Amino acid sequence: MWFSKGSPLLAVLCFASAILPVESKRILQSTSLNICQENSGFTASLFSVIYNPTTNKASVNITALSTIEAKVEFDVDISAYGYSFLHLVVKPCDLGLAGFCPMISGKLGHPFDLEVPDASSKIPSIAYDFPDLDAKVRIRINATDGPQAGQTVACVEALVSNGQTVDLIGVKWASAIVAGLALASSAFLSGLGHTNAASHVAANALSLVGYFQAQAMIGLMGIPLPPVVQAWTQDFQWSMGIIEVPFMQRIFTWYQRSTGGTASNIIEKSDYSIVSVEVQKRAVDLFKRGTAMLPNSVLEHGSKLMKRANVMTSYGSYIVYGIQRVAFRADIETTNLFLTAIIFFYLIMVVTTLCVVAFKGICELAAKQKWMKGDTFLEFRNGWRTVLKGILFRMALVGHPPVTILCLWEFTQNDSSALMVVAVFFLIAVNAVLAWAAYKVVRIARRSVALHRNPAYILFSDPQTLNKWGFLYIQFRASAYYFIIPVLGYTVVKAVFIAFAQNAPIVQAIAFLLIEAAALIASAVLRPWMDKKTNSFNIAIAVVNFLNAIFLLIFTKVFDQPGIVTGVVGVVLWILNAVCTLVLLLMLIITTVIVIFQSNPDGRYKFMSDDRTSFMKSQSQLATSTELDALGVTARGEKPGYSSGLDLDDDGDSNPRDSLFRGQSSIANSTANNSHHAPSHFAPAHSPIDPINRTASPYNGSISSVSRSQNSSSPAGFKPPASPR
Missing domain, CATH: 2.70.220.10 (Ganglioside GM2 activator)
Known part of the structure; x- marks a missing residue:
């Protein structure tokens, strides 16, 4: 017997229940x-x-x-x-x-x-x-x-039910706080000049948020899920912007009604014990049974009912599944779900902007009052607008999955004409912005390869490019800068199946199995991330996502397995993902704490094979540099702080005379005046191509002016050192 003494499954369940809080009332x-x-x-x-x-x-x-x-x-x-x-x-x-x-x-x-x-x-x-x-x-x-x-x-x-659940507010807050603090820590380290350490922390934090969103997507699917899986995936719906705030829900309901929509009242009725709500967990035949009992006058509108995920049966009970099952469990009216996620995405962008502006003001006040050194956070203070753009782009990348899924889903719901307009706007805006950013990265990287035979040169040497577009490629090795394109495509394809196949669970399950298999193969074969540890971190996530896709296919009962198999697989999915989440959270917490409290955060990480560290500005590099940097700048006939201008980001931010470079130039000039032995932290990075041979490049038209500027006369009294033989 399944519950007999000595059963291994019973032992596992007893252990799991023993570590969870138990109410005194049974x-x-x-x-x-x-x-x-x-x-x-x-x-x-x-x-x-x-x-x-x-x-x-x-x-x-x-x-x-x-x-x-x-x-x-x-x-x-x-x-x-x-x-x-x-x-x-x-x-x-x-x-x-x-x-x-x-x-x-x-x-x-x-x-x-x-x-x-x-x-x-x-x-x-x-x-x-x-x-x-x-x-x-x-x-x-x-x-x-x-x-x-x-x-x-x-x-x-x-x-x-026994009243016990893994859908806990503590899990939601803990996961959200850890991910948020990790992203904030990466920004702090970057502002201090520890770019290498910041990029590692940011890469792991983004991967963890992506894993949380993958967990949430499981709950959004129209596939029948066991109760423990429903509850577990509900813990991560915050990453999709699905957060219930009572006064905001009242505003959303008013807005929908005022724009011609009809708001649902399932939560209101269920709160007052007027009707039952059937949370689907087995098969879509429950939906078919509900619609089969509807009167003919209602069946005339069957096509519309098939588009909406919640159905009211002829005997007054509601059936919810898929995306609207998540809304019901979150105490959000199903017609308010889309606007809830969009508003939270917008609020995060606004709050992030205000925080960056406030931090800029605090830094300026602290520097003016001599509460901190004048060169602390100097790069951020001079180029904060570019940094802010990069942060907002990163927030758009994090918000890409929920915005795409729920905007596409809103097309099937048509809650009101105004909400349809909002869905079209956000769907186009977010995807167009990220597509444009990916195009810019590819364009800059290809030009860097053409000019310097290395994509890392311009991508990592120019602070403007790194701060604005780095969110798309800094987590990958330089030669895999293009990998952001399949990542964005991966998100869009998953969103399409989640939004449009709510009534086809088997189609969703098979599609996810193929998508996650392709993602796992690409991750394991290409290994596009920046180093071995980051690759291992992301490949482990891909493996778990693939296993989850297999479990989802089992939940559809396409194999006609006994009910006990489905129940056991649901428990296995929960335990597997709980363990994986705990391990990933601990890894991120420990790594971030160690990095922050180290005197040289960049020293914790090995230099990457793509030579990005030789192009990126880093405090650890500054500490070990010598007067050869200054001699190299003078030998090339350049002024300290002058940008080569090879960044192809052709908007106003790419101007080498931007305030960011003026601020850097002033510091570099003051350093050079104090001692000719001072290292030039703000000098352009060395190109992999010898300047003497650049004129022989087939890209003569683009390089000649650069070569001439580098061969211009040096200051009086300086004679370049002879080349070693």
Whole structure:
């Protein structure tokens, strides 16, 4: 038996439940009664049962409609994770239930207490403690007299919960805070000049946020999910902007109604115990059963119902699945979901802008009041506008999955004309901005290869390019700068299947399996990230995402497996992802803390093979540089702080006389005046191509002016050193 002593699965479940908080009150409860056969003669719009094992009583509150007129008996089957462990026959006449002995036609509705003798001894104790219990009670109503004697005239099913869940507010806050602080730490390290360390922390933080979003996407799919998977994926819906704030929900409802939409009120009704909401977890035949019972006047609008994920059955119960299942679990009206995510995306952009501006003001005040050294955060203070653009681009990259998914999904919902316009605007704006940024990166990298035979030269030597566009390529090795294009395509393809295939779970599952398999193969074969550790970090995430895709295919029951297999796979998915999340969070926390408190953060990481560290400005490089840097600048006939102007970012920010370079030039000039031995931290990086041979390049038209500027006369009295033989 599945729950027998010595069962390995039971041992795993006991261990998992032991490390979770357990409420002192042990109960089993159900809040909805679903039909489980066609032409059921008994349906319920409201069903609430709470079983207390200490009293062996079940408190029942039900509002039902019956078409049965006969003496009946209840054939009760109780199962957990697909395994049936209790079967009994209940005769309502023996219990004296009014309206059930005999069962009469009409509306039934009154609360009552039901004695359940010996049930506590037959229910495993783990059923009260294990979170998000996947248990159900199926009741077949069999007629014992009349023309239908011996037949099953109705079948109803109640999903059972014990009140324990892994959908915890603490998990949401912890994961959000860690990811946010890691991103903020990378920006802080970059402002201090530790670019190498900042790029590593930022790369891992972005990968972790991407993993959180992949977890959230599982919950958004129309695939039937076990309760523990639903609850686990709900912990990461914050990464998709799905956050419930009561006063904002009231504003969104008002806005939708004022723009011609009709707001749903599922949350309002369920809060007041007016109707039941069936959270789909098994198969789309539940949807088909719900629509099959609708009257003809409603079926005329069947095409519209198929587009919307929530359905109201003829007996007054709602069915929610996919994206709207996530909305219901988050206490958000389904018609407010799209606007909720978009507004939070917009607010994050605004708050980020205000924080950067405030930090700029604080730095200037601190420097003016001599609270900090005048050159602290100098690069940020002089080029804060470019830094802000880069940060906003990075926020757009983080917000790309939720914006794309929910904008596409809104096209299938048409909540109001104004919301459709908002969806079109944000979908085009975010995708166009990221596509333009990717194009700029590819263009700059190709020009760098043409001029210097190395894409890293311009991508990493020019602070303007690095600060503005670096969010797209800094996590990859220089030769894999193009990898951001398949990453963006990967997100868009997943979004299309999530948004448009809500009613086709098998299609979604197969598509995700192929997509994640392609992502895993590309990650393992190309290894595009900056170093071995970062590659391992991301490949591990790709492996887990691929396993999740396999589990999703199993949840569709395409293999027609027993229910116990589906239940066990759901638990395995939760444990696997919980362990992976914990490990990734600890790795990020430990790495970030060590880097921040090291005197030389850049020294923790090895120099990467793409030579980016020889082009990037870094405090560790500044500390080890010698007067040869200054001699090299003078030998080339350049002025300290002068940019080569080879950045192809042809907007105003790429001007070498921008305030950023003027600020750098002033510091470099003051350093040079104090001592001719001072290292030039602001001098352009050395190109991989010898300046003498550049004129022989086929790119004569583009290089000649640079070569001439580098061969211009040097200051009086200086003679370039002879080349070593």
